[in-house]
Amino acid sequence: MKRLAAVTLLLAICGLMAVLLLGASAQGSSTATFDVIFDDARGLISGQLVKVAGAKAGTIQNVTVVHQDGAFRAKIEASIDSKFMPFRQNATCTIRPEGLIAENYVDCDPGSPPSPPLTGANGQPPTVPVNRTSEPVSLLDLFNIFNLPTRERFQVIIDELGIGTAGEGDDFNDIIRRANPALQLANQAIGILARQKTQLAQIIDDAGQIAYQGASHTADVQDFLTHAAALTQLTASHSGALSQAIQRLPANLDATQPALRQLDTVARDGTPLLAQIHAAVPELNNVATDLGPFVTAADPGLAKLGTAITTAIPAIRRTTPLIRTLRGYLGRSLPSTRLFGKLTTNLQRRGFVESFLSTLYYIAAATAREDPTSHLLSLLLVGPDNGLCGVYATTPTTTCSAHFAAQSGASAPQTPARRATTSTGPAAGGTSTPASSASTPQTPGTASAPSGPTGLLGTVITPPGGSNGALNKAGQTVQGLLNYLLR
Numbered sequence: 001m002k003r004l005a006a007v008t009l010l011l012a013i014c015g016l017m018a019v020l021l022l023g024a025s026a027q028g029s030s031t032a033t034f035d036v037i038f039d040d041a042r043g044l045i046s047g048q049l050v051k052v053a054g055a056k057a058g059t060i061q062n063v064t065v066v067h068q069d070g071a072f073r074a075k076i077e078a079s080i081d082s083k084f085m086p087f088r089q090n091a092t093c094t095i096r097p098e099g100l101i102a103e104n105y106v107d108c109d110p111g112s113p114p115s116p117p118l119t120g121a122n123g124q125p126p127t128v129p130v131n132r133t134s135e136p137v138s139l140l141d142l143f144n145i146f147n148l149p150t151r152e153r154f155q156v157i158i159d160e161l162g163i164g165t166a167g168e169g170d171d172f173n174d175i176i177r178r179a180n181p182a183l184q185l186a187n188q189a190i191g192i193l194a195r196q197k198t199q200l201a202q203i204i205d206d207a208g209q210i211a212y213q214g215a216s217h218t219a220d221v222q223d224f225l226t227h228a229a230a231l232t233q234l235t236a237s238h239s240g241a242l243s244q245a246i247q248r249l250p251a252n253l254d255a256t257q258p259a260l261r262q263l264d265t266v267a268r269d270g271t272p273l274l275a276q277i278h279a280a281v282p283e284l285n286n287v288a289t290d291l292g293p294f295v296t297a298a299d300p301g302l303a304k305l306g307t308a309i310t311t312a313i314p315a316i317r318r319t320t321p322l323i324r325t326l327r328g329y330l331g332r333s334l335p336s337t338r339l340f341g342k343l344t345t346n347l348q349r350r351g352f353v354e355s356f357l358s359t360l361y362y363i364a365a366a367t368a369r370e371d372p373t374s375h376l377l378s379l380l381l382v383g384p385d386n387g388l389c390g391v392y393a394t395t396p397t398t399t400c401s402a403h404f405a406a407q408s409g410a411s412a413p414q415t416p417a418r419r420a421t422t423s424t425g426p427a428a429g430g431t432s433t434p435a436s437s438a439s440t441p442q443t444p445g446t447a448s449a450p451s452g453p454t455g456l457l458g459t460v461i462t463p464p465g466g467s468n469g470a471l472n473k474a475g476q477t478v479q480g481l482l483n484y485l486l487r
Contacts, residue, residue: 031058032085034078034118035127036093037066041074042104042135044095049105052084060106073130076106087126088115094134 041063050058058080066075088111096107108128111118118126165172193200214221235242347353 030082031079032082033061033125034080034085034087035125036076036078036106036108036133037068037127037130038074038076038093038095038133038135039071039130040135041076042095042138044074044076044104044106048103049098050078050080051105051107052080052110054107055084057081057084057108068130077125078106084110087111087118087128088113089118090115090132091118091128092132092134093128094136096136097138 044060044063046060046062048060049056050060058078060076061079062077064075064077065072067073087108091109091111093106093108095104097104118128120126
């Protein structure tokens with residue numbers, strides 16, 4: 001139905017355009033004439049008004065009597081502005097009064113565009129036939145009801161109406177009762193139309209715009225109608241398949257109900273995501289804009305990266321077993337690593353690092369030696385089981401000597417005896433202070449290498465001749481600690 005209405009509207013637009021074109025072609029003359037045939041002139045005379053579609057168009061030129069179809073009729077000859085012409089074959093005319101007792105005038109409807117133009121015959125102007133005209137019931141006709149023979153005719157009508165409706169009171173009651181809901185629905189429809197008059201006015205305005213566009217694109221409209229007709233014929237040729245599809249449609253709709261419910265859920269849940277995507281669209285546009293230059297700049301690097309990957313593939317294959325081994329080791333050592341992390345954190349919080357450095361400072365201060373040139377830190381303590389030269393002594397011991405080897409023929413520097421010292425830790429900021437000193441010079445050495453073992457920094461350590469079990473055990477303990485730390 002909507003398609004049929006659209007086609008009808010387009011046809012009306014085309015007809016309107018044709019009327020406009022024909023009207024424009026007829027503007028060469030200022031006036032045009034036409035005739036109208038009525039059963040009765042109703043007092044029309046020359047000079048009275050002629051309207052076309054309610055607009056003043058011209059005047060009556062002459063009123064004459066003609067004989068047509070065995071009866072005498074009134075012919076009205078009218079002259080109007082040529083812009084109201086041409087009339088169509090479905091044109092109609094009627095006689096209307098200006099007021100209750102005023103003069104009458106002729107009001108004509110020129111007809112609709114689909115109808116062919118109205119033309120004259122035998123040199124006569126276009127004529128609106130009597131079957132396309134009407135006359136109003138005037139006040140005089142109402143008065144004539146009381147005159148013969150009109151009164152008798154009216155009485156016959158009333159009698160026949162009474163005979164026809166006699167004994168049909170129940171039927172009339174049913175009609176009235178059934179008409180009440182219909183009247184109520186009609187009242188509701190009229191109320192809806194009254195409330196929607198603004199929308200209706202907008203629809204009419206839009207229809208005017210559509211008509212204007214259709215009139216300015218006549219060829220396109222004709223092409224659309226041609227294709228629409230072809231589509232209609234194609235649809236009609238498949239009416240059987242369409243009928244089957246319509247019959248299967250309810251079952252298909254029932255089957256799609258679960259999917260539609262799921263789709264509704266997806267749409268409802270996806271609305272926030274779409275809102276976020278909409279908010280991110282400007283940033284995505286910026287990324288898309290910047291992506292082109294980035295790809296252009298990265299293209300050389302990607303080409304070189306391909307070469308590097310080709311070169312690195314053999315190395316990656318060779319290191320795969322090692323990586324697997326490391327992965328297994330990391331997995332096995334993870335508990336120990338976590339435990340060690342807790343240990344180091346605990347030690348750091350309890351000041352282990354500072355205490356350890358203080359211990360190293362005290363050990364260095366306790367084992368440091370001094371000669372006339374500088375201080376010397378003995379890093380390796382070597383001694384037999386029966387003695388240790390790394391302990392403090394207040395007198396020189398001939399079997400313990402720590403000195404730099406002398407050149408051949410030269411005297412070795414004198415080595416002072418060990419001195420007991422008192423030290424303050426680095427935390428206190430103190431320095432080593434000699435407690436007692438014995439400066440008995442040692443016998444000069446020879447050019448040959450010393451008989452004792454040589455420690456780090458080139459020092460020679462010779463154990464003492466005597467034995468001291470406690471000192472020997474302490475020396476062994478320190479020696480083992482140093483060996484463990486220096487591995």
